[in-house]
Amino acid sequence: MDSNNNYYGTVHTYVKVQEKCLKAICSEQRCCCDLACQYLAIVEVLERDVEQLPKYRGRTVVHHITKVKTSNRLMAVPVVNIMRKLLKVDVSSGCFLCSLPNPYEKD
Ligand SMILES: [Zn+2]
Numbered sequence: 706m707d708s709n710n711n712y713y714g715t716v717h718t719y720v721k722v723q724e725k726c727l728k729a730i731c732s733e734q735r736c737c738c739d740l741a742c743q744y745l746a747i748v749e750v751l752e753r754d755v756e757q758l759p760k761y762r763g764r765t766v767v768h769h770i771t772k773v774k775t776s777n778r779l780m781a782v783p784v785v786n787i788m789r790k791l792l793k794v795d796v797s798s799g800c801f802l803c804s805l806p807n808p809y810e811k812d
Contacts, residue, residue, distance in 0.1 A: 711788060712748075712750050712751075712780075713750070713751040713752075713753065713771070713773055713791070713802055714748035714749055714750050714751055714780070714782070715748065715749050715751060715775075715793060716746045716747070716748050717747045717748065717749055717779070718746075718747050719744065719745070719746050719747070719784065720744075720745050720746075720747060720781070721742055721743070721744055721745075722742060722743045722744075722745060723740050723741070723742035723743075724740040724741050724742070725740075726738050726740055743783060744783070744784040744785075745781040745782060745783055745784065746781070746782045746783075746784050746787060747779060747780075747781055748779065748780055748781070748782050749775060749776065749777070749778065749779055750776045750778040750779070750780060751773040751774065751775060751776065751800070751802070752773060752774050752775075752776050753771060753772075753773055754771075754772040754773055754774050754799065756772060757771070757772050758770060758772065769803055769804040770801050770802070770803050770804075771801065771802045772799050772800070772801055772802075773799075773800050773801070773802055774799070774800065775800065790805065791803060791804055791805065792804075792805055
């Protein structure tokens with residue numbers, strides 16, 4: 706996730722939340738009612754680290770890498786609200802998020 710007012714996070718899992726059908730007939734046979742459902746991602750919030758990559762002459766040189774730290778805060782985010790994917794790299798000096806050059810490429 707990215708940009709104004711939004712969070713960075715790492716997806717732990719995806720869940721489907723569906724209304725439970727309460728009609729008596731559906732408890733006896735397979736329910737075919739049109740129930741509202743929502744797809745959510747369980748996301749651990751990543752906070753932007755105060756310490757970022759070193760600047761060169763006071764200017765940020767590397768724009769596509771953000772240093773983050775884990776928060777142990779989980780939240781459920783509707784999948785449609787996920788803005789884009791970033792690459793998460795864990796190394797000894799910390800955890801970094803990198804914008805991918807091509808966000809539309811699929812595995
Ligand atoms: Zn039903």
